[in-house]
Amino acid sequence: xxxxxxSPWFWVLSRNHRTIKLEKSDFYQLQSPQFISQINxxxxxxxxxxxxxxxxxxxxxxxxxxxxxxxxxxxxxxxHYLFIEGDLDLKKSTRSTGPIYLSLLPFIVYGFYLxxxxxxxxxxxxxxxxxxxxxxxxxxxxxxxxxxxxIGLTFMAAVGIVSLSCKKGYRSLKVTFIAxxxxxxxxxxxxxxxxxxxxxxxx
Amino acid sequence: xxxxxxxxxxxxxxxILSLAFRFYKITSVxxxxxxxxxxxxxxxYSILQTGKDEYGTPFPLEFKSVGDYKCPIFVYLTVPVIxxxxxxxxxxxxxxxxFGALSVAVFFLLTKxxxxxxxxxxxAGIITAISxxxxxxxxxxxxxxxxxxxxxxxxxxxxxxxxxxxxxxxxISIISFSLTxxxxxxxxxxxxxxxxxxxxxxxxxxxxxxxxxxxxxIGGLLILLPLVRTMMSSGQKxxxxxxxxxxxxxxQEYLEKMASEDHLPIIYKIFHHPAIEYSWMIVDxxxxxxxxxxxxxxxxxxxxxxxxxxxxxxxxxxxxxxxALMALKAFKKRQELLLVAAWLxxxxxxxxxxxDPVHARRAFNMLYPLSIILAIGAVKLFGLVKKKKGTFFKxxxxxxxxxxxxxSFSFYILSYFVFTPPETAAGPxxxxxxxxxxxxxxxxxxxxxxxxxxxxxxxxxxLFFLFYEKYPPALYQPQAQLVKKxxxxxxxxxxxxxYEFRDIYWPVDRGAKHTLFAGSPERLPLQDxxxxxxxxLKTIYxxxxxxxxxxxETYK
Numbered sequence: 001x002x003x004x005x006x007s008p009w010f011w012v013l014s015r016n017h018r019t020i021k022l023e024k025s026d027f028y029q030l031q032s033p034q035f036i037s038q039i040n041x042x043x044x045x046x047x048x049x050x051x052x053x054x055x056x057x058x059x060x061x062x063x064x065x066x067x068x069x070x071x072x073x074x075x076x077x078x079x080h081y082l083f084i085e086g087d088l089d090l091k092k093s094t095r096s097t098g099p100i101y102l103s104l105l106p107f108i109v110y111g112f113y114l115x116x117x118x119x120x121x122x123x124x125x126x127x128x129x130x131x132x133x134x135x136x137x138x139x140x141x142x143x144x145x146x147x148x149x150x151i152g153l154t155f156m157a158a159v160g161i162v163s164l165s166c167k168k169g170y171r172s173l174k175v176t177f178i179a180x181x182x183x184x185x186x187x188x189x190x191x192x193x194x195x196x197x198x199x200x201x202x203x
Numbered sequence: 204x205x206x207x208x209x210x211x212x213x214x215x216x217x218x219i220l221s222l223a224f225r226f227y228k229i230t231s232v233x234x235x236x237x238x239x240x241x242x243x244x245x246x247x248y249s250i251l252q253t254g255k256d257e258y259g260t261p262f263p264l265e266f267k268s269v270g271d272y273k274c275p276i277f278v279y280l281t282v283p284v285i286x287x288x289x290x291x292x293x294x295x296x297x298x299x300x301x302f303g304a305l306s307v308a309v310f311f312l313l314t315k316x317x318x319x320x321x322x323x324x325x326x327a328g329i330i331t332a333i334s335x336x337x338x339x340x341x342x343x344x345x346x347x348x349x350x351x352x353x354x355x356x357x358x359x360x361x362x363x364x365x366x367x368x369x370x371x372x373x374x375i376s377i378i379s380f381s382l383t384x385x386x387x388x389x390x391x392x393x394x395x396x397x398x399x400x401x402x403x404x405x406x407x408x409x410x411x412x413x414x415x416x417x418x419x420x421i422g423g424l425l426i427l428l429p430l431v432r433t434m435m436s437s438g439q440k441x442x443x444x445x446x447x448x449x450x451x452x453x454x455q456e457y458l459e460k461m462a463s464e465d466h467l468p469i470i471y472k473i474f475h476h477p478a479i480e481y482s483w484m485i486v487d488x489x490x491x492x493x494x495x496x497x498x499x500x501x502x503x504x505x506x507x508x509x510x511x512x513x514x515x516x517x518x519x520x521x522x523x524x525x526x527a528l529m530a531l532k533a534f535k536k537r538q539e540l541l542l543v544a545a546w547l548x549x550x551x552x553x554x555x556x557x558x559d560p561v562h563a564r565r566a567f568n569m570l571y572p573l574s575i576i577l578a579i580g581a582v583k584l585f586g587l588v589k590k591k592k593g594t595f596f597k598x599x600x601x602x603x604x605x606x607x608x609x610x611s612f613s614f615y616i617l618s619y620f621v622f623t624p625p626e627t628a629a630g631p632x633x634x635x636x637x638x639x640x641x642x643x644x645x646x647x648x649x650x651x652x653x654x655x656x657x658x659x660x661x662x663x664x665x666l667f668f669l670f671y672e673k674y675p676p677a678l679y680q681p682q683a684q685l686v687k688k689x690x691x692x693x694x695x696x697x698x699x700x701x702y703e704f705r706d707i708y709w710p711v712d713r714g715a716k717h718t719l720f721a722g723s724p725e726r727l728p729l730q731d732x733x734x735x736x737x738x739x740l741k742t743i744y745x746x747x748x749x750x751x752x753x754x755x756e757t758y759k
Binding site: 042045046049051054055057058059063067070071074075077078079080083084102116117186187190191194195198 | 528610621625
């Protein structure tokens, strides 16, 4: 819980929650001119080169919808989005860090490993399925729709941290993690209080 | 059938499959030669004709071209090919494709040696043979094809030495590793780390057979010895400064903005210290190489590396990755798997200190461990289909994956041969399309004009003129001159005969009498070409229909 409370996504979304609105145009639309024109362009190019039937079979509404959905789903796992820059919208990210602290990454991996080891597939699968919400939106790297996923990853990090802290020894590892985490937190806080308000004003 | 015979048959089948994928339309896709390929080819031609590179240096160990420095192996290996087939597009791409196919075959043997499992080896071989990433860099841009072949050969022989106790293998291994230093710059970062990794994993075997290892090591060092001088050269330092973040300076405007917003100097000094910001950049670059963005959805930004509409792997490989994760738990060869994971982890190292956010070519070595992991996933998937009962495992799973794979593969083939060429044809970041057509048009007119000025906006035109004109290197070497705009630019060949390669500035150049100009529409704006003083003789188009070059003559 406390990991979520000090996470960048929580601070940024809490600050801007009043100004963030989802509109109809933000949702994926199957009949959008952009979607249709992409398909037509690819089909046209294939036809010109004599690959017309192959082009139609490979690039059509069904396959392109599937491709776009898959792209949106896989985007959720992008490290650059999760840990480095976050949402493309300044209201949902400071752009100096992602929604989750980078120093939590090893613990997320460790958390999944522990779950896997203990055959707790249900939790892991639930977290891995949660970015599905993101596929209904048009925007790329959108944070609100990925919140269940982000919270799930933070939970996994917590599982990893708790497991490591319960282990005897590993003193230097624990001290190193705490030092890096504090540094990263302070780095984020410095951006959040000093640079972010100016960025928002400019926007 | 005996197991050895089966291995040989499968090896041959994989090799033939790899050859087929690498030689099909080899000269027309990628759509044209890029300036690196032209530089390699012309320098090989120059060595063949004169024993010297384009600048007249006899048998160099680093080839200076357009102010860039290239590793020598590819050039020297191309010499006999040019002798046989002449200076042509086919000659320069032949070796890439051949070494690409050979590296797939060797990789199949490596995987078999490592895991002792023919199924995993076969799957890994097929996955690499048809891999978009592998094909991208083995159908063209040959230096990385050769270096990766040497890396795979080195690892295979190292493992053979450990497992089969064959003394000769360690010599082949270390020689291969040493030769990679002459094949591609990135290997100079990657191979030492890989070698240390192998030494760590097999330390017991090394300690028990110290003498062989030591002797092979001496052999390797002897091979590396001639390189020491070139590694200290100013060209190398310049290349490091131009391509890596070590030569990168943060913009003054950014630093001033941060300092003013931070209020207290101590805050600025801590959080904007170069160590902090550069480390952040390096970590970002490292992680980018494992991101779905790079692997599946979009790939790198560079036009010579990317495939339109997809990443460096097939979309369906994402499913195999999931099955690989499922297989890991019960996987018995833990030590070998750990080696593969470590191999994967160190592979992006050459790429993360460079300025590009992600680089498929410099991180090319990632592909092999990834292919092994995908192969483990594929074997797991087929194992489930074979062993488990029920409609899901017998019908839905194979049908679903089969359809997904068919679509991914189909999209790749379409994208590679149809969608990508027009998207990536233009400019130095792309495939430098248009130069061949330009040379074919301009070259016959050469003697009609006092001067022919070719604009350098698309970089390296002199290489294409030398290459397509097959200009005698003995005549070019005395005229070779590099002109640089500043210390960080690559520079351009100044010209030869009546050719001049430089930026065209039309407001001034329009006054030149009886001169032929060739340049982009930005350099030769249509509205400024006054019919009283000049006329357009020819327009050369990019494949998407946009103008690439205008050829303009000024009157006497």
